[in-house]
Structure formats: C-alpha cells, structure tokens
Amino acid sequence: MPQRKSGHVTLLDVARACGFSVSTVSIVLSEAPLSQNVAEKTRQQIRAMARQLGYHPDASARSLRRRHSQTIGVLAYDLSDPFCIPIVRGIQAGLQPTSYLPLLMDAQTERRLFDSYLKMILERRAEGVIVIASWVFEEANLLADVEKNHVPIVIVGRDLTGRGISSVLVDNEAGGALAMRHLHQLGHRKIAVIRGPEELFDSEPRWAGARRAAEEVGIRLDPRLVLQLPSMVDPTSGFQGGLSCVRQMLASGLKFTAIAAFDDLTALGAVRGLTEAGLRVPEDCSVLGFDDVLPAEVATPGITTIRQPLREMGLLAARWTLDALEQREKSAKRPAPRLEMSPPELVVRTSSGKPKRRSAPS
Amino acid sequence: MPQRKSGHVTLLDVARACGFSVSTVSIVLSEAPLSQNVAEKTRQQIRAMARQLGYHPDASARSLRRRHSQTIGVLAYDLSDPFCIPIVRGIQAGLQPTSYLPLLMDAQTERRLFDSYLKMILERRAEGVIVIASWVFEEANLLADVEKNHVPIVIVGRDLTGRGISSVLVDNEAGGALAMRHLHQLGHRKIAVIRGPEELFDSEPRWAGARRAAEEVGIRLDPRLVLQLPSMVDPTSGFQGGLSCVRQMLASGLKFTAIAAFDDLTALGAVRGLTEAGLRVPEDCSVLGFDDVLPAEVATPGITTIRQPLREMGLLAARWTLDALEQREKSAKRPAPRLEMSPPELVVRTSSGKPKRRSAPS
DNA sequence: TTCTACTATTCAAACGTTTGAATGTCAACA
DNA sequence: TGTTGACATTCAAACGTTTGAATAGTAGAA
Numbered sequence: 150m151p152q153r154k155s156g157h158v159t160l161l162d163v164a165r166a167c168g169f170s171v172s173t174v175s176i177v178l179s180e181a182p183l184s185q186n187v188a189e190k191t192r193q194q195i196r197a198m199a200r201q202l203g204y205h206p207d208a209s210a211r212s213l214r215r216r217h218s219q220t221i222g223v224l225a226y227d228l229s230d231p232f233c234i235p236i237v238r239g240i241q242a243g244l245q246p247t248s249y250l251p252l253l254m255d256a257q258t259e260r261r262l263f264d265s266y267l268k269m270i271l272e273r274r275a276e277g278v279i280v281i282a283s284w285v286f287e288e289a290n291l292l293a294d295v296e297k298n299h300v301p302i303v304i305v306g307r308d309l310t311g312r313g314i315s316s317v318l319v320d321n322e323a324g325g326a327l328a329m330r331h332l333h334q335l336g337h338r339k340i341a342v343i344r345g346p347e348e349l350f351d352s353e354p355r356w357a358g359a360r361r362a363a364e365e366v367g368i369r370l371d372p373r374l375v376l377q378l379p380s381m382v383d384p385t386s387g388f389q390g391g392l393s394c395v396r397q398m399l400a401s402g403l404k405f406t407a408i409a410a411f412d413d414l415t416a417l418g419a420v421r422g423l424t425e426a427g428l429r430v431p432e433d434c435s436v437l438g439f440d441d442v443l444p445a446e447v448a449t450p451g452i453t454t455i456r457q458p459l460r461e462m463g464l465l466a467a468r469w470t471l472d473a474l475e476q477r478e479k480s481a482k483r484p485a486p487r488l489e490m491s492p493p494e495l496v497v498r499t500s501s502g503k504p505k506r507r508s509a510p511s
Numbered sequence: 512m513p514q515r516k517s518g519h520v521t522l523l524d525v526a527r528a529c530g531f532s533v534s535t536v537s538i539v540l541s542e543a544p545l546s547q548n549v550a551e552k553t554r555q556q557i558r559a560m561a562r563q564l565g566y567h568p569d570a571s572a573r574s575l576r577r578r579h580s581q582t583i584g585v586l587a588y589d590l591s592d593p594f595c596i597p598i599v600r601g602i603q604a605g606l607q608p609t610s611y612l613p614l615l616m617d618a619q620t621e622r623r624l625f626d627s628y629l630k631m632i633l634e635r636r637a638e639g640v641i642v643i644a645s646w647v648f649e650e651a652n653l654l655a656d657v658e659k660n661h662v663p664i665v666i667v668g669r670d671l672t673g674r675g676i677s678s679v680l681v682d683n684e685a686g687g688a689l690a691m692r693h694l695h696q697l698g699h700r701k702i703a704v705i706r707g708p709e710e711l712f713d714s715e716p717r718w719a720g721a722r723r724a725a726e727e728v729g730i731r732l733d734p735r736l737v738l739q740l741p742s743m744v745d746p747t748s749g750f751q752g753g754l755s756c757v758r759q760m761l762a763s764g765l766k767f768t769a770i771a772a773f774d775d776l777t778a779l780g781a782v783r784g785l786t787e788a789g790l791r792v793p794e795d796c797s798v799l800g801f802d803d804v805l806p807a808e809v810a811t812p813g814i815t816t817i818r819q820p821l822r823e824m825g826l827l828a829a830r831w832t833l834d835a836l837e838q839r840e841k842s843a844k845r846p847a848p849r850l851e852m853s854p855p856e857l858v859v860r861t862s863s864g865k866p867k868r869r870s871a872p873s
Numbered sequence: 874t875t876c877t878a879c880t881a882t883t884c885a886a887a888c889g890t891t892t893g894a895a896t897g898t899c900a901a902c903a
Numbered sequence: 904t905g906t907t908g909a910c911a912t913t914c915a916a917a918c919g920t921t922t923g924a925a926t927a928g929t930a931g932a933a
Contacts, residue, residue: 156661157636159919170883175921183922186880203659208634209571209580210919213888218571229596231805237590237617250631253615255599269612272570274519297565299518388809417809424811443593444806447750447779449786521889532913537891545892548911572889575918876933884925895914902907 222270228255230384231442239463277470301473324493325358337407341374345411391418406504413438413445431502451498584632590617592746593804601825639832663835686855687720703736707773753780768866775800775807793864813860
C-alpha cells in the first residue's frame with residue numbers, strides 16, 4: 150500500500166503500482182490525444198488502479214504545467230444580500246457547459262476582504278473575473294491590477310464602462326418609471342417615495358425615472374413625501390430604514406395612498422410601519438418594492454415589485470467573460486468595454502391596489 | 512518592459528528587472544526567515560519593482576512547492592437557501608484569523624454538481640472540507656474519497672458521526688419541543704403540525720420533540736391535523752407546501768388555533784393560506800416557524816420561530832477543521848469524530864399570540 | 874535484407890516557486 | 904597569513920504534472 154508522506158496519491162504512486170511510467174499514466178488519465186495509442190488493456194489497468202488508490206490529479210501541478218487554471222473568479226460584495234444569489238446562479242449556469250469553474254468569494258461588504266479576495270483570485274490565476282458590486286466600492290486601484298495582468302473582467306450591478314470595464318446592470322431609470330406608472334394606473338395621485346441612500350449607485354437613476362414618469366402622467370410629487378434612506382451598513386438595513394421612513398411620514402400628517410420604496414427590503418419595512426399604525430396594505434396604502442428577492446415573494450401580502458432579471462444578468466456576464474477569453478486568443482488588443490442595461494419588469498402581487506375612494510391614511 | 516507571453520508577471524521578471532537572482536527576490540517577497548539577511552536597500556528595491564510590475568505570486572507554483580494550499584473547501588448544498596448564508600459567515604469568521612482561505616462551492620441541490628465540486632475541492636488540494644448539507648445526499652462514496660486522502664472533514668446540518676464524520680447540527684428535538692411548549696403556554700390546545708418531508712433528515716426529530724412535549728403538557732395532537740410536506744424540489748418549495756397544507760386543513764373543517772410549521776418558509780406559506788381564507792395571524796391562528804431566516808424576520812407579522820445558532824455552528828465547524836489539521840501534524844492516527852447538537856432558541860415575534868376566547872377558525 | 878509505418882511506451886524538460894546548502898565578501902582576530 | 908564568523912546573495916533540486924521528441928517492438932512492403 151503506497152502511502153505517500155504528503156498524504157496525497159500522485160501519478161508516481163499509480164505508475165509504480167501498476168508498473169507503467171508516469172508518462173503513460175498521465176496520458177491515460179488525462180485522456181490526452183496520445184491515449185489512443187495506448188493499448189486498451191493498459192488503459193483499463195491504469196484507470197482501475199487510479200480509482201482504487203483514490204487518485205485525484207493535483208490541480209496546482211496541472212495548471213502550472215498547462216498554463217491555465219480553467220477558473221473564473223466570482224467576487225460578490227455580500228452574499229447575505231438575497232440579490233446576489235440569482236446572479237451567482239446565472240453565472241454558474243453560463244459556466245456550466247464549459248470546462249471553467251467558478252471560484253466564489255464573499256466580501257461581506259468589507260473593503261478589506263474585497264481587496265484580499267481579489268488578490269487571491271489573481272494569485273490563483275483565475276482567467277477571468279466577475280465582480281458583483283451594487284454596493285459602494287472604490288475599486289479603482291485593485292481592479293487596475295487585474296487589468297495589468299490581462300485578466301478580462303466584467304462587473305454586474307454598476308456601470309464602469311467609463312473606466313473601460315464591461316458592465317451589466319438593470320435599467321434603473323426604466324424601473325423607477327415603471328413603478329410610478331403602475332401606481333398612477335391604479336389611480337394613486339398622492340405618492341410617497343423612499344429613495345435609496347446617497348452612496349448607492351442605483352439610487353439616483355431610480356429616482357430620476359420615477360420623477361420623469363410622474364411628470365409625464367401629471368403627478369405632482371410632494372417633496373415632503375420624498376424621503377431618503379440613511380447610509381446602509383449591511384444589505385438588510387433597508388428594512389429598518391423603510392420602517393423609520395414610514396413612521397416619519399405618518400407622523401407628518403400628510404396624506405398619501407401609496408409608497409414607492411427603493412428596494413424590496415425597504416418595502417417590507419414600510420409594510421411593517423403601516424401595519425404597526427393600524428393601516429392595511431393595500432387597502433389603506435399600496436407599497437411597491439424593487440429587485441424581486443425571495444422575502445418579497447413569500448411575505449403576505451406579496452410585494453408588488455420591479456423585477457431585475459438577475460439570473461439573466463449573471464448569465465450574460467459569464468458569456469461576456471468567456472467571449473473575452475476567446476477574443477484574447479485571437480487578437481492581442483483589448484476590445485472595447487460593453488454595456489448592458491437589462492429591462493426590468495413589473496411583477497404585480499397583492500401589496501398594490503386601487504386607492505380607497507375616501508383616501509389617505511392618518 | 513518585460514511582457515511575458517503567459518501574460519503573468521513572474522519572479523523571473525522581477526529578478527531580471529532589478530538585477531537580482533530569483534532566489535533573492537523570492538526570499539524577500541515571501542518574507543522568508545532568510546530575508547533578515549537581505550540588505551534593507553535590496554529589499555526596498557525588490558518590493559518596489561514587484562509592485563510596479565503588478566507581481567502576484569502564482570498560487571499553483573507556491574502550493575506545489577510548499578506542499579500545502581492554505582485552503583479549506585466549503586461545499587454548500589444550496590446557497591439560495593437563506594439557511595446556508597449565516598453558516599458560511601460563521602465559517603468565514605472562524606477562518607479569518609488564520610491564513611486559511613475558504614473555497615466556496617454551491618451545489619444547487621444537484622447531486623451531480625455536489626460530486627463534481629467535491630472532486631474539484633480534492634483536486635485543489637484543500638486541506639480540509641466543510642460540507643453544509645441539510646438536504647438529502649447519499650454522500651457515502653465521495654466522502655469516502657475525501658477520507659482516503661486524509662483530508663479532515665466536518666459536516667454541518669446532519670449527524671454523520673455514525674460514519675466517522677464530525678458533525679455539527681441543531682438539536683432538532685429540543686427545538687420541536689420548544690415550539691410546542693411555547694404554544695401551550697400561550698394557551699393553545701388545538702394545534703396543527705406541518706411535518707417536514709420524509710427524505711429530510713431534520714423532519715423526524717423535530718416531530719418527535721413536538722410530540723414528546725405535547726404529551727408532557729397533556730396536549731392531544733389530532734392525527735388529522737398532522738400533515739406532511741411533500742418532497743422538496745428546491746429550498747423554497749416549503750412555501751408552496753405550507754400554503755397547500757393550510758388549505759387542506761381549512762377544507763377539513765377541523766378546529767385549530769395554532770400551526771407549528773416545519774421551517775420558516777413553510778410558516779410563511781401557512782400565513783399566506785390563512786390570510787387567503789380571511790383569517791388573521793395571530794388573532795385567529797398563531798403560526799410558528801423554525802430556523803430564523805431573513806424572510807421570517809422581515810415579514811409582517813414577524814414570524815415567531817425556533818432559531819438555529821447558524822453562525823455559531825459554522826464557526827464551530829471551522830474551528831474543528833483547524834483543530835483536526837493541527838492534530839494531524841502531531842499524531843498520525845485519526846481522532847474520533849465529534850458531535851455538537853447546538854441548543855435552539857425561541858424567538859418570539861408577532862405571528863404567535865393567545866388564542867381568542869371563542870377559538871378556532873373553521 | 875532493409876525500409877517504412879505503425880503501435881506502445883518512455884525520456885526529459887518545463888511550468889513558477891521555495892529552500893537547504895553553497896558561494897563569495899568583508900572585517901576582526903590570532 | 905590563515906581562521907572564524909557574520910552578512911549578502913546565489914545554486915540547484917524539488918514539488919506533480921504535461922507533452923514534444925525519442926525509443927523500442929512488430930509487421931508488412933519493397
């Protein structure tokens with residue numbers, strides 16, 4: 150029983166155990182073209198022995214020699230945000246049919262971790278990098294390092310084409326407009342808005358879209374009913390934010406029949422706030438979210454929301470990365486960055502409805 | 512400008528660029544003990560050049576030579592289950608202070624993927640493996656391979672000590688009992704139970720705990736009000752299951768004032784079902800969940816639930832893995848598997864309350 | 874017989890690091 | 904002058920794999 154000190158079974162072990170050279174064993178087990186020349190009997194013998202010993206090729210040695218790792222680094226800003234998961238799923242789906250494997254990292258909304266994981270991805274010689282980053286990051290310096298090593302990179306959730314990086318994100322403005330138009334069609338005229346926190350990239354375009362749509366349909370948005378979430382400390386803090394915004398609105402005594410919230414968790418916070426005050430959703434006040442994450446779907450009432458095609462976005466990011474790898478084979482020069490603004494979609498659930506005739510909470 | 516064809520900057524590049532040998536550069540950049548002997552001026556020069564060129568050591572070459580990868584494989588059965596994330600967080604927290612890095616994989620509830628990722632973890636020469644597996648898997652064969660390579664392994668969410676694998680899981684029975692006692696204390700006597708699907712490991716002990724507690728406090732559980740979820744196809748199908756179970760219960764015309772659901776998503780499905788039928792939670796019927804995942808917290812009413820200390824469980828799994836690595840240095844023989852049954856905790860929110868005097872929905 | 878072609882297998886170099894041993898330099902000491 | 908030791912740097916082998924080139928062995932063709 151050939152027990153290596155390293156604890157791992159190597160080609161040499163298998164070779165010795167069945168009396169062939171390391172080369173032959175390698176050729177057979179890696180199914181190299183040359184393996185057609187190897188006698189069927191030999192192949193069977195080698196494979197049997199490899200299985201018996203529990204041989205697994207050493208990925209380090211292999212990628213060192215082959216000069217590629219078959220790996221795509223996937224760096225998510227925070228996996229505890231339900232927003233990230235479908236994107237990751239899309240990426241996985243896009244990589245599945247190829248021989249590339251995702252190397253998944255979770256930065257936990259910590260700049261320090263983000264940096265160190267990105268470094269690690271580079272050290273592991275990932276051949277491409279996909280960054281999921283709706284959160285605030287000043288990626289400038291480290292992403293530069295990625296480029297310096299000629300590793301193609303795609304970012305999901307932010308537009309960084311200005312810095313030469315291909316970007317996939319939802320059309321936030323269209324989404325904001327979609328929300329506003331839906332509320333208008335239901336008959337709402339006094340609409341409160343909870344904007345995203347200042348430092349979040351998505352906040353501005355969503356608000357711009359909502360404002361534009363409101364103007365188009367002739368709704369006047371009362372500035373006193375347009376609140377802004379405070380800075381977020383983690384992905385779920387939108388809930389608390391939504392809750393306190395609604396308390397504030399109710400305390401103000403102003404009338405409103407609907408709330409367009411920044412995202413689904415904010416919307417859930419709003420529902421909580423309204424319920425606390427004895428108001429019913431949607432009878433007394435409609436609530437709209439954004440993103441379409443799991444909690445919005447399984448809450449009761451189900452949150453009407455603006456769905457981001459997250460899975461598709463992840464899929465696209467994977468495809469672009471693979472494209473870039475192919476391109477790199479052919480031409481040396483770096484292709485121009487690409488931009489996708491995916492169309493959002495209105496998902497009507499039960500948190501929105503027509504306003505009561507005798508309107509207004511409070 | 513030394514542009515390597517491989518696209519990556521190597522030690523040789525740095526060496527040539529500043530006129531020292533590869534050895535010296537390696538010694539300096541890896542901060543080997545010998546680097547104390549290297550002139551301060553030299554060190555600075557080398558470091559500056561490395562930074563300028565964007566050098567990152569090749570992890571493959573390094574771990575090949577050093578014979579260890581500083582990596583712990585983390586294989587989650589399905590990251591889209593909110594249950595997994597806090598565990599992963601705990602693992603990350605446990606690994607943080609060490610130089611080990613988590614290699615995170617998401618099996619997407621697919622046996623095929625589970626196997627191929629486990630294989631990959633082995634090929635990457637992860638020094639330890641943590642498997643998160645509340646889901647059904649017959650891991651026998653592949654986990655055996657892990658053992659064959661002397662890689663310590665810890666499983667979270669199932670008891671596999673019988674197969675010699677250290678296991679961390681919640682004390683499901685205690686949890687089930689906790690739920691039942693809470694409902695009893697509130698004054699409920701007619702309690703419906705939604706059991707987990709047959710193939711899920713957790714189902715049986717939770718039910719056993721509930722039954723035991725019911726007996727202890729003198730509650731008779733009507734077998735017609737004990738339903739079982741159908742087989743799950745994905746982690747969120749508990750919602751649909753809970754919904755249809757409640758419809759069934761209501762259709763039966765039997766009276767009950769509370770529902771103890773298998774997990775939080777099932778509970779949310781139950782709330783939906785009750786609401787559909789015009790019943791209020793908790794006034795007309797209390798609902799209890801299990802796990803304490805995000806959607807339970809942000810729904811309104813907040814779901815009263817049995818909290819699993821997921822983060823702590825992940826932390827423990829990480830610690831045990833590190834322990835095993837240390838042990839392995841010292842003694843050759845494999846230590847006995849360890850077992851942790853973490854105590855669950857009752858989290859009271861607003862989905863549970865006293866039954867109405869004139870009780871019972873119908 | 875020699876040549877060619879094919880089959881089956883092995884040699885040996887290389888991938889980028891690390892590291893124990895070796896080399897060289899310089900100053901101080903005997 | 905030679906010896907010792909400290910310092911600064913380099914040599915060269917090794918990690919486990921892959922692969923172009925080389926080596927045998929066999930068989931059929933000229």
